[in-house]
Amino acid sequence: MSSVAREWREIPGRYNLKGTKCENCGSIFFPARDFCPKCRRAGIGKVVPYNVCRTGKVYSFSVIHEAPDCNNAMKPYAVAMVQTDDGVLVSAQLVDVDLDKIEIGMPVRAVLRKLDADGASGVIHYGYKFVPNL
Amino acid sequence: MMDVGIVSYGAYVPRYRIKPEEIGKIWGVDGKGMGKGLMIYQKSVPSPDEDVVTIATEAARYMMARVPEVNPQDIGAIYVGSESHPYAVKPTSTIVAEAIEATPAMTAADMEFACKAGTAGIQACMGLVGSGMVKYGVAIGADTSQGAPGDALEYSASAGGAAYLIGTEKVIAKINKTLSFTTDTPDFWRREGQPYPLHGGRFTGEPAYFRHITSAAKMMFEAMGTTAQDYKYAVFHQPNGKFPTRVAGQLGFAPEQIEYGLLTPNIGNTYSGAVPLGLANVLDHAEPGDRIFVTSYGSGAGSDAFDITVTDEILNYKRDNAPVLEKVMADPVYIDYGMYAKFKGKIIMSE
Amino acid sequence: MRDVAIIGVGCTKFGELWNKSFRALGIEAGMKAMEDANLSGSEVDGIFIGNMSAGRFINQQHIDALIADYSGMATHHIPATRVEAGGASGGVAFRQAVMAVASGMNDVVLVGGAEKMTDLDDASINSVMDATADADWEAGMGVTFASLHAMIAQRMIHDGIATREEIASFAVNSHFHGALNPNAQFRKAVPIETVLKSGPVATPLGMFDCAPISDGAASLVLCPLEDAKKYTDSYVKVSAVTQASDTLALAQRPDITSYGATVAAAERAYKQVGITAADISVAEVHDVYTVAGIMALQDLGFYKRGEAGKAVLEGQCQLGGSGVTINTSGGLKARGHPIGATGVAQVAEIVEQLRGSADKRQVENAKYGLAQSSGGMGSAVTVSIMEAI
Structure with missing residues (x-):
């Protein structure tokens, strides 16, 4: 069983793509970072919360045939690196999609889906996946 | 009480479908004939990564997308009605609340009243909003209902949900009145820890569905001094296509009045999502001045009736900020029973 | 020093x-x-x-x-x-x-x-491998280690850096040499059709694009x-051994078709020895997936971007080929990939080559040999250059 707290503390990022932005250099970070690796000391105290765009385009993708146990019911399933409309690359699953019609450049949007669960009696983990943008 | 109504709404149905003939094939039943009798020609199936939390969240996000001027922090209450909450203990509503960024200064609870938990949530929100206790309330009806393999319910139990933002400002549909008719009638139930519900067979008809809906509807007609002819649209609970069609006729409604509000023939019985989804599809088509008659039904048993008038505000409403139901339901993917069994977790997997 | x-x-x-x-x-x-x-x-x-x-x-x-x-x-x-x-x-x-x-x-x-x-x-092994990428934001989101490499491959194909066949040919090269190495896990040469037709793991990569367990x-x-x-x-002689780092998650990089850590480690190593990539006769690169091997040939400077795949497909990197001989041990793909052992075994192979004890897989007259070891998605890379005495 994975740690309940570990998943819980990531809820803002997992549910709502909450990242951060360095007001010193303008860089957007997802997942959120409190320390700007570009500005380092100059960015201390200037990294603020930032909501990453929930729409974007497929930058690259793959259809997974050998899946982790938690995703057995989903396989084969697609994953994508999505470039959000504000330029952030996010790796996630791409669901509700015709696997043979995925293309680089395809518009997608983030939805909330089940990622996995700690067995039949443990906590269910929810997080973002992408779907084709209707 | 202030005037209270619907400020926004959002509706979502999973993409997958199965047809009754495919189910019947497995159980040696004339599924097509059964579907025809029930007036259910296909039903929605949730993806393995969908449940009431994700369906309710998607509907709620559509709802919020259409009112970008509403600050989610002004939502004071969220109620999610369902009979298939993913947790027996641990609310669905808190997850949805987090996902639309309405937390933490708010109240939340999960509701259960068989197929009418969604409309019960609307009533609860009306009370809170109308009394001034909260600025906005969110009521969601959503289900990923289970029918036991081979049982009649397997041909109908489906998945979907709709969310309603209840408030007093910029109301697109004013709720003129709501009332309920409630008795202790055990026509359908699921005991704690049991995976599938049981039902009273034909007992679910006359003493249950029909008695409660017609009683609530007649109480509404009487209270409002109206008849079926005063409404442009009507939405009834729809465990199948047959019951609402018959009850509409009994109450004097013409088939075209229930057309938009009757989705079960195409998506199956979405339980707590059924009336909220039917109403959403009506609102997708509604114009100012349209009057809508709504009566839900929940086994156990009770009916909530609503008398609603669409306002001029719907002309300013940003409905296109999220997909309308026809768009959500377009492009379905049909699956066979094997895939259905896998999606619904009916196959015993190794640990 | x-x-x-x-x-x-x-x-x-x-x-x-x-x-x-x-x-x-x-x-x-x-x-x-x-x-x-x-x-x-x-x-x-x-x-x-x-x-x-x-x-x-x-x-x-x-x-x-x-x-x-x-x-x-x-x-x-x-x-x-x-x-x-x-x-x-x-x-x-x-x-x-x-x-x-x-x-x-x-x-x-x-x-x-x-x-x-x-x-x-197997499932637990894969989950350990997945944990070398970002456990919270890649593996935790259902994005496997194989699929991250697959997305690099997909992007390389899309950008015209390498074709699917060229990427697959890296496994042909590794297996050709593996057949000559008595310590290799797979001692069998395979034609490219075998690689291309192998069962899908994460498209476009199949079973034969992946190093074994x-x-x-x-x-x-x-x-x-x-x-x-x-x-x-x-x-x-150990002429240089350099190390470089990169972001843990692949998505944190501006370009996913090159490993900046390999480029940096290689540049430092060549500079330290005072040679260029052209002086290397034999190299062991980290082909945990075929695509990683193709990328390494470009990042190490053996080939320009867009040319490594062609070279491997033409057989330039095989024993007797016109280019630098790559993965004479069989590489991760054919020799096998017991993870912690791999980087050490790569150096051992280069030693065998430079002292002339590589038997059937001996590269003639090699003066400099190179080993590239890579962790995660090129998040930690070492480049070692050895010199014959």
Whole structure:
């Protein structure tokens, strides 16, 4: 069983793509970072919360045939690196999609889906996946 | 009480479908004939990564997308009605609340009243909003209902949900009145820890569905001094296509009045999502001045009736900020029973 | 700083070694290297072990103590250090050992690399591999290690950097050499059709694009170059061993079709030795997936972007080919990939090549050989250049 707290503390990022932005250099970070690796000391105290765009385009993708146990019911399933409309690359699953019609450049949007669960009696983990943008 | 109504709404149905003939094939039943009798020609199936939390969240996000001027922090209450909450203990509503960024200064609870938990949530929100206790309330009806393999319910139990933002400002549909008719009638139930519900067979008809809906509807007609002819649209609970069609006729409604509000023939019985989804599809088509008659039904048993008038505000409403139901339901993917069994977790997997 | 020599190498067979335990493998490789270096054992004054995940594979932490103990070094109380850097654990352990000898802190150092993977079930093994990428934001989102490489491949194909066939040809190259290596897990050459038609793992990559699950260990003995002759006439010089880092998650990079850490480590290494990529005759690169091998050839400067795939498909990188000979050991794909052992085994192969003991896979007249070890998605990379004496 994975740690309940570990998943819980990531809820803002997992549910709502909450990242951060360095007001010193303008860089957007997802997942959120409190320390700007570009500005380092100059960015201390200037990294603020930032909501990453929930729409974007497929930058690259793959259809997974050998899946982790938690995703057995989903396989084969697609994953994508999505470039959000504000330029952030996010790796996630791409669901509700015709696997043979995925293309680089395809518009997608983030939805909330089940990622996995700690067995039949443990906590269910929810997080973002992408779907084709209707 | 202030005037209270619907400020926004959002509706979502999973993409997958199965047809009754495919189910019947497995159980040696004339599924097509059964579907025809029930007036259910296909039903929605949730993806393995969908449940009431994700369906309710998607509907709620559509709802919020259409009112970008509403600050989610002004939502004071969220109620999610369902009979298939993913947790027996641990609310669905808190997850949805987090996902639309309405937390933490708010109240939340999960509701259960068989197929009418969604409309019960609307009533609860009306009370809170109308009394001034909260600025906005969110009521969601959503289900990923289970029918036991081979049982009649397997041909109908489906998945979907709709969310309603209840408030007093910029109301697109004013709720003129709501009332309920409630008795202790055990026509359908699921005991704690049991995976599938049981039902009273034909007992679910006359003493249950029909008695409660017609009683609530007649109480509404009487209270409002109206008849079926005063409404442009009507939405009834729809465990199948047959019951609402018959009850509409009994109450004097013409088939075209229930057309938009009757989705079960195409998506199956979405339980707590059924009336909220039917109403959403009506609102997708509604114009100012349209009057809508709504009566839900929940086994156990009770009916909530609503008398609603669409306002001029719907002309300013940003409905296109999220997909309308026809768009959500377009492009379905049909699956066979094997895939259905896998999606619904009916196959015993190794640990 | 002192120049450093490699005076002994030893490798176990790589593969599914059901009857061999982690400790047995580690000791076997170590003893072979000691024997190769003509040491009795008492000369050794330090141990560095590359091991990625004994904690998860065999539920054993504290690998440094285990190896020191079973190699008989614990009784001398010499320092033993375990190094972890994902798939680059072996490469980084080697670098730590070189630094220890170069600095004068140690005189004779044993470098080991070992992994026992097959005691765990396949799904759990894959989850350990996935954890070398970003556990929270890649693996945790259902994005597997294989799929990250697949997305690099997809993007390379899309951008015209390599075709699917060119990427697949890397496995043909590795298998061709693996057939010649008695210690390799797969000793069979395969045609490109086999690679292209292998079952899908993460499209466009199939089973034959992926390094296997392996058990195995490798070992090296280092000493100051000036002392090498005291022990053996058969040694090579370590000319450079550099290391570079990159972001943990692939999505954090502006370009996913090149590993910046490989580029940086290679540039530093060439500069240190005063050579260019063109001076390298033989190289071992980290082809955990075929696409990683193609990328390495470009990032190491052997080929320009867009030309590595063509070269491999044409056979330029095979023994007797016109280019730098790549992965004569069989690479990760055919020799096998017991993770912590891999980076050490790569260096061992280059040593064999440079001292002329590589038998059927011997590259003629090689002066400089290079080994590239990579962890995660190129998040830690070492580049080592060895020179024939």
